[in-house]
Amino acid sequence: MALPESRHTLIDGRRLAWREAGAGPALVFIHGMGGNSLNWETQYTRFADRYRVIGWDAPGYGESEDWPMDAPSVADYVAAIAALLDALDVGSAHMIGHSFGGTLMPAVQKAHPDRVASMVLAQPVIGSGPLGAAKQAEIIAARENLLADLGIEDYARQHAPRSVAATADAATVAKGIEVTSRTRPKGHLAQWRAMARADIFAEIGDTLCPAAVIAGAGDKTASQAVVKRIAAAISGARFVELPDVGHMIYLEHPERFNAALEDHLARAV
Numbered sequence: 001m002a003l004p005e006s007r008h009t010l011i012d013g014r015r016l017a018w019r020e021a022g023a024g025p026a027l028v029f030i031h032g033m034g035g036n037s038l039n040w041e042t043q044y045t046r047f048a049d050r051y052r053v054i055g056w057d058a059p060g061y062g063e064s065e066d067w068p069m070d071a072p073s074v075a076d077y078v079a080a081i082a083a084l085l086d087a088l089d090v091g092s093a094h095m096i097g098h099s100f101g102g103t104l105m106p107a108v109q110k111a112h113p114d115r116v117a118s119m120v121l122a123q124p125v126i127g128s129g130p131l132g133a134a135k136q137a138e139i140i141a142a143r144e145n146l147l148a149d150l151g152i153e154d155y156a157r158q159h160a161p162r163s164v165a166a167t168a169d170a171a172t173v174a175k176g177i178e179v180t181s182r183t184r185p186k187g188h189l190a191q192w193r194a195m196a197r198a199d200i201f202a203e204i205g206d207t208l209c210p211a212a213v214i215a216g217a218g219d220k221t222a223s224q225a226v227v228k229r230i231a232a233a234i235s236g237a238r239f240v241e242l243p244d245v246g247h248m249i250y251l252e253h254p255e256r257f258n259a260a261l262e263d264h265l266a267r268a269v
Contacts, residue, residue: 003041006063009087016084017063018056022048025117026090027265029055030081032099032123033191034159034180035250036062039098042254043261054093056084058101060187071193074127074203078107085115094265096120098249099222100191102213103127103200106234110205118210118268120261121237122249123222124230127198136196143192147185156180165218165246176248204233210268211237214260216245216252238264 004019019037021044029040037055047053057064059072059080067076081104085093094117097105102124109116128136147155160176168176213231215224224241231239240260245252 003038004044006037006057008063009084011080011083011087014059014065014068015063016056016059016065016080016087018054018084018088019044020052020054020088022051022053024051026088026093027051027053028081028085028090028093028095029053030095030097030101030104031055031058031061032097032101033188033195034156034183035098035101036182038062038182039179039250042258043250046258047261051094052090054088054090056081058187058191060184060190062182064187066184066186067190070190071197072190073194074104074107074198075111077104077194078111081108082112082115091115092117094118094120094268096122096261097124098122099125099247100195100198103195103198103203106200106205107203109207109209110203113205113207113209116209118264119212120264121211121213121230121234122257123215123219123247124200124213124227125195125222126200126226126230128196129199129202139196140193144189147189152183152185153181156183160248163221163247164252165216165244167218167244168246168252172248172252175251179248179251200230201233208235210264212240212260212264213237214240214242214249214257216242216247216249218244218246221247238267
């Protein structure tokens with residue numbers, strides 16, 4: 001199928017964009033840093049025959065306008081996700097978040113338990129909140145300086161090869177560079193600042209829903225120790241490991257990710 005066209009609505013007077021395909025129960029994808037609604041090309045194709053598949057552009061990414069502030073919080077992202085669900089008349093959805101999008105999943109579920117039918121955390125990261133303010137400031141400054149020195153195109157050429165598994169072929173690496181090069185620095189840095197102050201463990205609530213943590217065995221960003229620790233903290237969450245997959249789980253052997261999603265959704269019904 002053709003990639004869905006970008007659509008947008010106004011949230012607090014600012015454009016928030018998404019793509020969607022299909023009809024049925026809502027399946028909502030929340031990308032991580034360096035991503036956007038284009039990430040989910042194979043997921044739109046795979047699931048649109050049974051689900052209403054929605055991929056958002058976080059503020060500062062894709063076709064969405066920037067945040068009005070430089071340092072949004074996890075709560076700000078959660079509110080924006082809820083506002084998009086409201087605008088799309090989605091009462092409840094299966095939520096899939098990648099990387100920092102995965103970090104947001106427990107926060108969305110905790111704030112809006114009735115709206116999360118199930119959740120998948122794909123390659124989630126903890127966030128640097130537990131490290132304290134001084135270390136957070138150091139982490140933020142390092143990324144600001146890196147983007148200022150390299151620019152987004154050189155950053156993409158440096159970052160993407162490190163984000164895929166060591167076994168990734170040249171075409172996958174090239175696709176990763178293409179995806180990352182679409183990043184807008186202001187939006188990326190806003191999200192980075194939120195990540196630097198986030199702590200996924202502080203967001204995990206007591207109200208349960210079916211949950212899975214899906215990780216690539218070759219991920220060098222969200223290590224196996226990290227993702228297993230996150231999975232263990234979410235009561236009842238299943239841990240699924242995908243071979244020969246790095247951090248770009250949506251484009252490295254996407255059929256493996258999609259099969260894991262199919263299994264999760266079958267269990268969540």
